[in-house]
Amino acid sequence: MSEKNAAIIIIGNEILSGKTTDVNTTFLTRELRGLGVRVQRVTVITDDIDDIAQTISAYLKAYDLVFSCGGIGPTHDDVTMAGIALGVNRPLVQDRVLLDYLKKNYGPVLNAAQLKMTEVPEGTELISVASLRVPVLRFKQLYIFPGIPELLVRKFNAIKERFREAPFYLVKLYIFLPENAIAAQMHEMLLQYPLLQLGSYPKLHKSDHKVVLTLESKEKPYLDEALQALLVLLPDDAVVRIER
Amino acid sequence: MSEKNAAIIIIGNEILSGKTTDVNTTFLTRELRGLGVRVQRVTVITDDIDDIAQTISAYLKAYDLVFSCGGIGPTHDDVTMAGIALGVNRPLVQDRVLLDYLKKNYGPVLNAAQLKMTEVPEGTELISVASLRVPVLRFKQLYIFPGIPELLVRKFNAIKERFREAPFYLVKLYIFLPENAIAAQMHEMLLQYPLLQLGSYPKLHKSDHKVVLTLESKEKPYLDEALQALLVLLPDDAVVRIER
Numbered sequence: 001m002s003e004k005n006a007a008i009i010i011i012g013n014e015i016l017s018g019k020t021t022d023v024n025t026t027f028l029t030r031e032l033r034g035l036g037v038r039v040q041r042v043t044v045i046t047d048d049i050d051d052i053a054q055t056i057s058a059y060l061k062a063y064d065l066v067f068s069c070g071g072i073g074p075t076h077d078d079v080t081m082a083g084i085a086l087g088v089n090r091p092l093v094q095d096r097v098l099l100d101y102l103k104k105n106y107g108p109v110l111n112a113a114q115l116k117m118t119e120v121p122e123g124t125e126l127i128s129v130a131s132l133r134v135p136v137l138r139f140k141q142l143y144i145f146p147g148i149p150e151l152l153v154r155k156f157n158a159i160k161e162r163f164r165e166a167p168f169y170l171v172k173l174y175i176f177l178p179e180n181a182i183a184a185q186m187h188e189m190l191l192q193y194p195l196l197q198l199g200s201y202p203k204l205h206k207s208d209h210k211v212v213l214t215l216e217s218k219e220k221p222y223l224d225e226a227l228q229a230l231l232v233l234l235p236d237d238a239v240v241r242i243e244r
Numbered sequence: 245m246s247e248k249n250a251a252i253i254i255i256g257n258e259i260l261s262g263k264t265t266d267v268n269t270t271f272l273t274r275e276l277r278g279l280g281v282r283v284q285r286v287t288v289i290t291d292d293i294d295d296i297a298q299t300i301s302a303y304l305k306a307y308d309l310v311f312s313c314g315g316i317g318p319t320h321d322d323v324t325m326a327g328i329a330l331g332v333n334r335p336l337v338q339d340r341v342l343l344d345y346l347k348k349n350y351g352p353v354l355n356a357a358q359l360k361m362t363e364v365p366e367g368t369e370l371i372s373v374a375s376l377r378v379p380v381l382r383f384k385q386l387y388i389f390p391g392i393p394e395l396l397v398r399k400f401n402a403i404k405e406r407f408r409e410a411p412f413y414l415v416k417l418y419i420f421l422p423e424n425a426i427a428a429q430m431h432e433m434l435l436q437y438p439l440l441q442l443g444s445y446p447k448l449h450k451s452d453h454k455v456v457l458t459l460e461s462k463e464k465p466y467l468d469e470a471l472q473a474l475l476v477l478l479p480d481d482a483v484v485r486i487e488r
Contacts, residue, residue, distance in 0.1 A: 018273035042288035148446065179318050197257070199257055
């Protein structure tokens with residue numbers, strides 16, 4: 001089954017210095033998973049043109065979908081557009097449609113800071129959606145979002161259906177044994193079901209379980225068969241409960 | 245002023261699939277900032293040996309300090325040690341001291357899963373601290389932490405003083421004007437004070453301010469001088485309050 005791989009780039013010194021907690025990663029990873037998209041990497045980088053350029057350039061080569069968050073405002077530290085332009089070796093050009101949008105929002109005469117926000121790498125598409133005040137910007141498979149969580153959520157939700165793939169199916173098993181007591185069975189499991197995504201997450205302070213196992217697949221019959229096989233492999237009464 | 249650059253590697257499919265929110269990044273970035281260390285990059289990668297190997301290898305070349313979180317338990321998806329070993333081209337070897345630690349915790353006879361946790365890349369140092377049940381593992385400038393936040397916090401706190409550098413100084417200005425009204429002054433500011441770290445963060449729903457400006461430097465006199473210059477540049481009464 002063909003499947004799109006995605007990467008997320010969070011641009012912002014404020015995250016790296018610990019002054020702001022990144023909430024965009026949690027939102028985007030959950031949403032993309034729900035849409036059936038596999039996120040392969042998340043990277044937080046500085047508000048630095050070279051950093052942005054190198055990361056964008058590398059990720060456009062490596063991933064089917066790339067999402068950037070942050071650095072698209074009017075101030076000196078908003079260098080995402082310049083970084084993308086450098087990374088893909090295209091000039092920054094003023095977009096007339098974006099200019100009209102900004103004039104509608106700010107009035108007919110824009111200052112230098114507002115004009116800066118009309119400049120995009122040549123070849124950028126504007127995705128206009130009725131529910132949005134300003135369009136979402138796309139350059140090839142890179143979708144360029146703002147860093148402000150509320151604005152990002154609004155923009156992502158407006159265009160999310162274009163990313164939908166076949167869904168993932170998930171089963172969670174709550175296990176009262178420690179990880180090392182079931183590690184051999186997990187290993188055996190993956191020999192039998194190599195395509196199963198199998199996760200094992202120890203929990204320190206739960207009274208009724210010590211580990212959560214997650215079984216995932218895009219193929220529901222394969223997942224169901226693997227689950228039955230695992231239940232046979234595990235010691236009697238090891239499973240406290242099953243969630244799907 | 246020489247200064248150490250750091251990178252953080254979060255290893256875990258559960259973060260990338262949105263099932264778990266990463267809290268280790270917030271903890272580590274805040275702590276490292278407080279210690280005067282500049283975090284340059286955070287990357288979340290899959291529980292995949294090649295992914296880990298390539299990232300570790302690249303980051304050991306690029307950063308003075310590297311912190312990895314996750315993937316050091318006993319199960320099939322804990323492949324951090326194998327990934328590091330591959331990335332730095334060293335064999336995995338059983339560490340006798342680690343073996344003794346684990347026997348003390350689990351009893352004299354270890355199962356295969358427990359024995360797996362005694363294998364480390366050749367050349368790994370064990371940092372034993374009285375307050376810890378098991379030592380922190382270090383390979384060159386890479387510090388290898390568990391993914392479970394409570395264990396990571398305990399281990400990091402036990403050894404954090406070894407990372408301390410000259411501190412950062414920070415001033416926050418709360419501004420009641422929008423970003424585009426002060427962008428020109430910010431630009432001018434950086435021409436006058438190129439070494440200043442200047443951040444501008446719009447706030448959507450605050451009644452008394454629209455932007456928070458952050459001024460940072462490791463040189464306190466430089467920061468104080470820049471602050472005075474900025475206050476002169478900004479329009480009268482633009483600053484609602486100043487926090488240091």
